[in-house]
Amino acid sequence: MALPRLRLPRRRLIPIGVVSALVIALVVIVVWPSSDSYTTQEQRITVRTGPAGDQSVTLDATLYLPKEERPVPAVLLAHGFGGTKRSVDTDARELAELGYAVLTWTAQGFGRSTGEIHLNSPDWEVKDAQGLIDWLAARPEVRKTGANDPVVAAVGGSYGGALSLLLAGVDQRVDAIVPMITWNDLANAFLPEATGRGPENGVFKRQWAGLFFGSGSAALGAGGDLSALLGGGGPGPESGADPQANPQCGRFAADVCAAYLDVATTGKASPETIALLRRSSPASVAGTIKAPTLLIQGEADSLFPLSEGDANARAIAANGTPVRVAWFTGGHDGGEGPGSDQDRLKFLTAQWLDHYLKKNGDAPSRDFVYSRTTGLDATNRDLVASGYSVKDYPGVAGRSSTAVEVQGRPTAVANPPSGTPGALSTLPGGLSSFVGGAGLDVPGQFARYVSAPFESTVDVVGAPTVKVRAASPTGEAVLFVKLYAIGNGGTSSLPGGQVAPIRLTGLPATLDQATPVTVTLPAIVHQFERGHRLAIALSTSDQAFASPVQPAVYQVAVEGPVTLPSVAGTPIADPNLIWWYLLGGLLAAILLGLVIAIVVARLRGRRRDRSVNAEHADTPLVVRGLRKEYADFVAVESVSFTVNRGQVVGLLGPNGAGKTTSLRVLMGLTRATAGEILVFGHRLEPGAPVLSRLGALVEGPGFLPHLTGIANLRLYWKSTGRPEADADFEQALEIAGLGGAVNRRVRTYSHGMRQRLAIAQAMLGMPELLVLDEPTDGLDPPQIAEMRQVLRRYATDGRAVLVSSHLLAEVEQTCTDVVVMNKGKIVASGKVAEIVGDSPTVQLEVSDVDTATAVLTDLGVRSVTPSEGGLVVDVNGTPRQEVVAALVRAGVGVDRVVPRRRLEDAFLSLVGGDTKASGER
């Protein structure tokens, strides 16, 4: 036997197809390789370098060339300290996408490039970069403004940023620069002194210096981790530890190495060291920089703080060169910053290069932009930085200032021997987050001066200043000045995570003789809200710095108010505003769609065929050629019948004959495949208003189980929206005959009780046509008898009832008319009296079947059929008494004589034969 073929109906196939297509599309989008708009070429470029230009260094480089029409402007993209060309690969690709030929290279002394680290010395690294400009000038793909003068910008962060500044200072072929998070004066950066006494008196930033030196020293072999902290972000030195290399200096040039060893040992810089560091500083060439400069500096940067960027900006602007300054919330401690900041910086960079390299559009604004962390992007687990802009760069002193008094007594503080234990203010490279950014002062080693709560919000943008006095028995003191912000909850934080170190000399032994000195604190961007306070802490030690080895006790005090600089920043419009516009547009579109849908529905409703079939306007129900097909079978093949006023029509048929399906169509639950139903001449379709003239019980009762019987009836009537008075609850309840049980929840009802309630519900409002499906189901005999009376009475006032049943007796005793259905078709219909009327058939129970058969055959009957315990005889007009007499005469005992009726015949011929439901054919 063949297995039935698995057949999916068409309506199943469509959703399956749609879902599959979506899944496939999603996979393709994810997996599809995006085609690049540029090519990359690995290069080994040898340049002549050194003080005399006679040294040869081979640089490991990559050229990213856009596929678009050439020649194109070029960008020299330099990496951070400890990194390689691969550290800036992502940025290079983004610039190449924008249509620039990007040249990245590994600086000498790093990675696969040869040479030594000279800390961006004009004799070495800067000469290398000039060699690269020559190399670019020789490339036909690169646009040129003259012989050996390509259109080129220098872009880079940290070590690479300083290189771009130094390069622009010595080589006028550079057309624009974008230096990021870099230094102005390396001596100042490593030996800061916040009262302005210069690096000669600076306090050595030993932790950062150590990391800086360590990451460049291949012999240490730990560059991978350290370089990541230094703006490199990429893999460390690839050459690994060279056994031949000097284990102390690694790939550092001898002079740089010696300078580091000297300063790290003594904590002070010799004039030679300072001279060396100054040579590697943009400060030395800033006066000659003519290339338009976009200066990006980080607010969370304890290595190259905002003051370094400020010095660069002022020096370059003094030449009349266009300079734009942008601060963002990241930096050497804060990293790349939140996504909103990164997007802003990328935009500024692209805009700068677009104008100064490609000569597109108007000159970019030189407004100063800064950003402040304003919240948390909960969706992407990221901070959100809001951008603000100010006309022209105000510098770290701000445009206006607020003076805030702080309270505190002169205090004696101890300098710990060798600076241990030291206060913890910030850890290089953003490790501060591990100490919560709150800072940690060692008891006995600090004095704290707290302000009153702020009465209104104060936005600090720039470097606050404060006057301090100190006395020391040795005449000298090193102090670390910090500005804490204290929130409403009393928690302190160190904005920017930075410290201002000061080295005071010539101090008196007692405080009353000390003269106040002005300390410029690190520049910050911070908002003090109403109720916040600030605190100034004077500490004797800090783990990030080298403090005096000798123990001592100083007297310290804060003199006068803290000056907080601020600027009136205008919030930069959030590009995400577009989502609000999108939302507004979407809602408007939906509203419009809704209005259109309603109008169309109304119009369609008005155009609907409302004509009345005049012929049947007074006929409760006319069913004509009704057919209902489902996907895989025909439930009703063709049914036609009429219910007239005053009739109780029985729809009789075995289970599955199609009775219920017909009634579903009649209730507007399903649509007929063909044919029509007219109720009082109106075509019936789902939701047709004429349904309101019809009361129904189909497929059993349906009530809200949590409501009482009476509440169910009342809420049902409410939902028809018709006047309460028309319902006639009294009569309905009488018919239901539930007595006090109507006040119980329907949940507790028996099957019969629900059935009676359902009949009562169908009769609410006394509809002109009552349709009941198996109404006596679950009723007991007396109730059935009563129900028959009710139904017969119901049809008397010109109303009509249609009752479906599979029980012959039921129909026979209740109905005036009958329609017999089987297998989706009408097999008989007419008045019950006519159909029930005597039939020519008699059922006999006899003692001797064989003899009886012979006798009857002789009598001339039409047919004799044996049935269980007797015979079914079609007497063909012969009176029954004659038949009995003939049998008795022949000696056959007759037990019973039962006249058969037409309806039973018709029904039994169905039941006795194929009683399979229409659906099972």
Place this chain on the structure above:
Amino acid sequence: MSAQPMSVVSEAAVGYKPGRTLSVWTEVRRQAARRRTQFALGFMVLLPLIVLGAFAWNPGGGDGDGDGDGNGGFSALVDVATSGGPNFALFTIFVSAGFLLVVVVALFCGDAVASEASWGSLRYLLAVPVPRSRLLAVKLTVALLYTAAAMLLLLGTALLAGTLAYGWDPLQAPVGGTLSAGAGVGRLLLVLGYLFAMMLVVGALAFFLSVSTDAPLGAVGGAVLLYIVSSILDQIDALGGIRDLLPSHFNDAWLGLLSTPMQTADVARGLVSAVVYTTLLLVLSWWRFLRKDVVS
């Protein structure tokens, strides 16, 4: 032309008007007596009290007051929660947003049509006849009304109970910053509004399943299940930008409404996502139900 109005009048039973069937108030009454409705709303009152009781239970006694002695993030959250009514209300919203509200909205919306189908009462409503579009509109409106009532009840009880227990103190935003109690309650209402919009997606999904099946449990469970799947996928970073398309991706964006100034970028994106999904699912629901053979 004069004959037609006559026939239109005689078409329906006296007093029947399609626009008057199954009013919103009738449907509210039909649902109000349900245990499901009562339990769901009752739990919204009970939950803040349970949380309050749990806080009060603390056998260690004493009031931690602030500086959290290294007890971890949740304890810090609890410390904040016990500092004033608005903070307690925020905590209650925070703990219910992820799952409880999803279940509640799925319950109200997923049950709406499917339960009528399973009781069989849907047949009789359609035979009234309540126009199918109207039936859906009223059902959805009432389900969303109950959802909104549940959310407001939760916030209201939490505010009241929290204020009685801990006082009327400023709201401390989880992202930092403090809002005066009055402004804080305003923000909490905004948060609730946003959450309601997010819950619309779950509700619309449950509603779509509700018109597609006769099993109320299937509709409610299906909606919650799909929501959980979406949340799980959202945890997988490898999916990258595709996660933005997940209906639950912007669920936590309401945290942005508590910072100063408010971070509304993700809120807007979340609303766009919610509106798109909700519209799509509701159009599908209507499309399906208007063509459906009701054979329950």
